[in-house]
Amino acid sequence: MGRLAETFFNAEVIATYLPALLSGFRVTLELAAAVVTLGILLGLALAMLRAFRFRLLNGLIVAFVDVFRTLPQLVVMVFAYFGLPYAGITISAFAAAVLGLALVLAAFAEEAFWAAITAIPRGQWEAARSTGLSFGQALASVVMPQAVRIAIPLLTNRTIAITKGTALASVISVPEILDKAQSAMSISANASPLIVGAGLYLAIFGPFVVVSRWLERRYGWII
Amino acid sequence: MADAPFLLEIDGLHKSFGDLEVLKGVSLRVRPREVIIVIGPSGSGKSTLLRCINRLEEPTRGVIRVDGVELSARGVDLNRARKDIGMVFQAFNLYPHLTALGNVALALRKVLRMSRQEAEARGRRMLERVGLADKASAYPGELSGGQQQRVAIARALALEPKLMLFDEPTSALDPELVGGVLRVMRDLRDEGMTMVVVTHEMSFARDGGDRVLFMDGGEVVEEGPPSTIFRNPAHQRTREFLQRVLHA
Amino acid sequence: MQDFIANFANLESLARIYPLLFQGLEVTVLLSLVTVPLAVALGLFVAVLYSFHLRFLNPLLILWVDALRAFPVLVLLVLVFYGLPFVGINLPQFAAAVLALALNSGGYYGEIFRAGIEAVPRGQTEAARSTGLSAWQAAFSVVLPQAVRYVLAPLAGNTLELIKTTSIATAVALPELLRSARVAQETTYNPTPLTAAALIYFLLLWPLTRLVARLERKMVASR
Numbered sequence: 001m002g003r004l005a006e007t008f009f010n011a012e013v014i015a016t017y018l019p020a021l022l023s024g025f026r027v028t029l030e031l032a033a034a035v036v037t038l039g040i041l042l043g044l045a046l047a048m049l050r051a052f053r054f055r056l057l058n059g060l061i062v063a064f065v066d067v068f069r070t071l072p073q074l075v076v077m078v079f080a081y082f083g084l085p086y087a088g089i090t091i092s093a094f095a096a097a098v099l100g101l102a103l104v105l106a107a108f109a110e111e112a113f114w115a116a117i118t119a120i121p122r123g124q125w126e127a128a129r130s131t132g133l134s135f136g137q138a139l140a141s142v143v144m145p146q147a148v149r150i151a152i153p154l155l156t157n158r159t160i161a162i163t164k165g166t167a168l169a170s171v172i173s174v175p176e177i178l179d180k181a182q183s184a185m186s187i188s189a190n191a192s193p194l195i196v197g198a199g200l201y202l203a204i205f206g207p208f209v210v211v212s213r214w215l216e217r218r219y220g221w222i223i
Numbered sequence: 224m225a226d227a228p229f230l231l232e233i234d235g236l237h238k239s240f241g242d243l244e245v246l247k248g249v250s251l252r253v254r255p256r257e258v259i260i261v262i263g264p265s266g267s268g269k270s271t272l273l274r275c276i277n278r279l280e281e282p283t284r285g286v287i288r289v290d291g292v293e294l295s296a297r298g299v300d301l302n303r304a305r306k307d308i309g310m311v312f313q314a315f316n317l318y319p320h321l322t323a324l325g326n327v328a329l330a331l332r333k334v335l336r337m338s339r340q341e342a343e344a345r346g347r348r349m350l351e352r353v354g355l356a357d358k359a360s361a362y363p364g365e366l367s368g369g370q371q372q373r374v375a376i377a378r379a380l381a382l383e384p385k386l387m388l389f390d391e392p393t394s395a396l397d398p399e400l401v402g403g404v405l406r407v408m409r410d411l412r413d414e415g416m417t418m419v420v421v422t423h424e425m426s427f428a429r430d431g432g433d434r435v436l437f438m439d440g441g442e443v444v445e446e447g448p449p450s451t452i453f454r455n456p457a458h459q460r461t462r463e464f465l466q467r468v469l470h471a
Numbered sequence: 472m473q474d475f476i477a478n479f480a481n482l483e484s485l486a487r488i489y490p491l492l493f494q495g496l497e498v499t500v501l502l503s504l505v506t507v508p509l510a511v512a513l514g515l516f517v518a519v520l521y522s523f524h525l526r527f528l529n530p531l532l533i534l535w536v537d538a539l540r541a542f543p544v545l546v547l548l549v550l551v552f553y554g555l556p557f558v559g560i561n562l563p564q565f566a567a568a569v570l571a572l573a574l575n576s577g578g579y580y581g582e583i584f585r586a587g588i589e590a591v592p593r594g595q596t597e598a599a600r601s602t603g604l605s606a607w608q609a610a611f612s613v614v615l616p617q618a619v620r621y622v623l624a625p626l627a628g629n630t631l632e633l634i635k636t637t638s639i640a641t642a643v644a645l646p647e648l649l650r651s652a653r654v655a656q657e658t659t660y661n662p663t664p665l666t667a668a669a670l671i672y673f674l675l676l677w678p679l680t681r682l683v684a685r686l687e688r689k690m691v692a693s694r
Contacts, residue, residue: 004558007557007558008554008557066677066680066681067673069680069683069684070635070672070673070676070677070679070680071635071669071672071673071676072635072636072637072638072649072672073635074638074639074641074649075638075649075665075668075669075672078649078653078665079662079665079666079669082653082656082662082665083479083662083665083666086478086479086661086662087475087478087479111684111687115687115688118688121314121316123312123314123316124316124318126279126310126312126316127310127312127316127317127318127375127378128318128329128330129279129302129305130277130279130305130308130309130310130379131305131306131309131329131330131334131378131379131381131382132302132303132304132305132306132330132334132382133302133329133330133333133334134302137333137334141329141333142318142329145320146318146319146320149320154687157579157582157625160540161579161632164542164543164544165543166543167543167544167545167546168543168545168639170545170642171545171639171641171642178543178545178546178549181549182549182553185553190557191553191554191557194549194550194553194554195554197546198542198546198550201541201542201543201546202538202541202542205540205541205542205543206537206541208541209537209540209541210537213537
């Protein structure tokens with residue numbers, strides 16, 4: 001039992017590496033914030049654009065969504081980081097991680113918002129247009145408020161799953177929690193940094209999960 | 224009134240959905256302040272006719288003019304034109320995420336570009352006109368069917384349209400709620416609104432309008448004052464329909 | 472453009488390394504075939520237990536499921552592969568990957584099955600029990616078949632996610648598809664192996680993505 005504590009909860013090791021782990025914590029938060037904001041906004045924009053039904057644009061949007069819903073997040077990230085330089089685009093590991101995850105989240109978010117938009121009864125469009133609102137106004141003031149509410153339960157699980165992909169950024173050496181924890185672990189030959197890292201992830205994503213349970217309960221019954 | 228220019232002119236209106244021809248050349252002229260009631264069996268094209276007037280359905284062929292503006296023309300500013308035409312739907316189609324006042328005021332703010340205060344003031348006046356001033360902050364889900372339809376009427380009236388279209392406004396209502404809506408429609412008529420009403424409510428058809436149109440199979444079979452249509456229909460088909468509906 | 476193709480779609484490189492990629496594909500497929508049934512079984516077990524509404528047990532189950540959902544799966548993998556050896560448990564890469572993936576995904580499956588079970592009216596269980604069926608029998612023969620029908624879309628979606636997530640085994644040097652592509656890249660000095668791997672992933676998973684999209688659309692429409 002004592003050995004267990006020494007291996008996994010070594011106070012001395014933890015004290016030494018805590019600053020590094022906390023800086024990793026900040027990076028993880030930045031990654032998560034960037035990914036969620038960019039991904040959901042992009043997905044929302046794509047879904048609203050899709051509502052205009054321009055043939056060529058639709059084809060592009062659907063292709064985008066299919067590709068990024070199918071490819072594993074890590075593959076997209078790795079491709080962005082190791083592949084883009086060959087196309088003349090040098091990109092930092094942080095940016096590659098954000099790009100990879102945000103594109104994937106955008107694809108899922110677009111699908112969720114689009115499904116919600118198409119679930120809004122035609123009568124809502126007709127009523128809005130019949131009072132002289134333009135297509136864009138009807139979309140923004142009548143359809144989207146209802147659609148967003150429908151989309152939330154569909155989105156929450158997906159958003160959490162993809163945001164947790166920030167840990168994958170350690171694979172391309174972004175200095176987030178797992179990356180810091182792993183190097184601390186190998187230098188100190190002790191597993192405590194990893195346990196602290198796990199605890200830090202729990203601190204971030206535990207609330208995520210609680211909030212999502214609340215959101216699902218609140219908005220799941222709107223329809 | 225006989226010499227007033229026409230408010231609504233429909234010439235040779237055709238509408239096909241794919242291979243199915245639903246309107247086979249309908250023509251109609253409506254003067255200001257006239258109330259036209261359209262009756263007929265299901266599938267006769269009555270609703271389609273109405274929905275072509277404000278181009279919720281695109282006519283396949285034909286000309287539609289409202290207050291001199293040719294709506295069926297290509298370059299026409301449809302959104303501006305729709306301000307002058309109010310529509311009331313069978314399914315009400317109230318916006319569930321807005322209160323009654325919100326429903327009425329939305330187009331006032333977005334289309335007429337009124338300030339929030341102006342829009343709400345007019346909105347409340349409209350709700351009062353349909354007898355629902357006290358329900359301004361209620362959401363559609365909290366209102367009965369009849370109340371929802373009256374809010375829908377207020378919403379359409381708010382833009383002060385020249386023409387009101389009613390697409391089977393009471394068909395989705397429980398019988399005891401129909402009267403309230405019909406009363407509002409009669410008040411509108413008395414105030415001089417030009418109306419085209421598609422309905423199954425024969426009591427309203429008999430005494431609510433100036434002219435009755437009987438449609439069947441995509442055509443106007445017969446039209447005339449209610450007294451003539453109901454007591455002395457000229458066509459066999461009209462007679463058969465009236466028998467079915469009045470004695471069922 | 473010439474350069475682009477020479478880098479990203481270099482046929483000569485491809486000819487050299489494709490055996491490596493196919494070996495990687497084999498491992499990916501094997502990993503998926505083993506992990507999915509295990510994760511589904513775990514999720515089912517937890518969900519059915521939850522449906523018995525045993526007062527003391529349910530909060531614990533919720534905690535367990537939320538904990539599994541709150542950790543990034545890569546963290547679990549690192550814990551299992553690098554952490555367990557500290558207590559003398561040395562799992563080979565494949566087993567470590569299976570364990571981490573199954574535990575994490577099992578949490579998600581558990582949530583999905585739970586939602587499905589709760590959508591089945593209580594009267595169904597009551598009717599079944601009143602004819603003498605035991606709690607487990609009622610759960611499996613009456614409630615579960617109905618529950619599954621409600622949640623087909625999230626089930627398919629989660630399975631797709633699980634298969635995509637096998638790519639994280641790269642981090643522990645398991646020679647699955649992504650890892651093989653990275654290794655191959657070191658001999659070709661261009662990102663063609665990554666392009667090829669992305670293409671293979673896409674071809675492998677795209678039918679499942681389409682299926683999930685169709686199921687999700689149906690689910691929103693029926694609400």
